[in-house]
Amino acid sequence: MNDGEGKNCPIFFSLEIFGDKWSLLILRDILHFDKQHYNEFLESDEGISTNILADRLKKLESEGIISKEKDPDNKKQFIYSPTKKCLDLLPIILEIAVWGAKYDPETKAPPEEMAKIRKNRKEYIQDIRAKFQYLDQ
């Protein structure tokens, strides 16, 4: 899989960028719940703190995973959008969901949805990517 540990090990490289609970939850919110605004992330049930949210959004932006711009429909807000680099994180988010759904006896994951993922991951991912097609320009 990889030839060595440390700085340029692909896994370590990735984890240095997004290997913490809050970053991954933000990515979930963007990729699955279509959240785009600061206050939407703030409202997630896990209750992220404002300073942590600001910090993580800033980092994800500086890593080129999300972009931040004025919301055209509401100039008082910013929207945070996934980049291509972000969309490439979908398989990770999905696999984390699959594992969680399998091992949490009280999972909220809808069975039909999970079945759809397990049946054809590529197709499922493609459907989500299609949602963000406006990025391809």
Add this chain to the structure above:
Amino acid sequence: MNDGEGKNCPIFFSLEIFGDKWSLLILRDILHFDKQHYNEFLESDEGISTNILADRLKKLESEGIISKEKDPDNKKQFIYSPTKKCLDLLPIILEIAVWGAKYDPETKAPPEEMAKIRKNRKEYIQDIRAKFQYLDQ
């Protein structure tokens, strides 16, 4: 993908168990580098601290992701082995590696290995699982 956030969201559920850098690195060491002993994990290039290592191994064990027993070949040491639950984390580890290899310009990931994964993830995972076949008893 999931129907809601918070406690029984499959992603949050997973992240509460292994959603931190150190846990994921330990899992990498187990699943890819075939490390089994405490001091082997300690030697990884990322330089985990003894207290963090002990803490994480303990948690992973209590979550049923690894098992701990006396090493039959060397009674002075414990071996930490992956459970089935651990093997089911392979897709996650793999996808993290794929993303990291793609976006790290200086990645150490061997191209042939990455190509093999991209070509057929299932087969690649099956090969790794075969390595741990002794678990099936």
Add this chain to the structure above:
DNA sequence: TTTATTGCTTGCATAATGCAAGTAAAATAT
């Protein structure tokens, strides 16, 4: 019995997170 090894544990400093109040900038209302 003594020694060596192993896997932690501990004390302390530093860094990160969490809580809640505060604030600056910009858009909108008056």
Add this chain to the structure above:
DNA sequence: ATATTTTACTTGCATTATGCAAGCAATAAA
């Protein structure tokens, strides 16, 4: 033009997690 509201942070402080390095208990081996 000024006042108000909203948004996205920022800040101060308490708590928790991590990191460093020394220490130690248990166990196996000499």
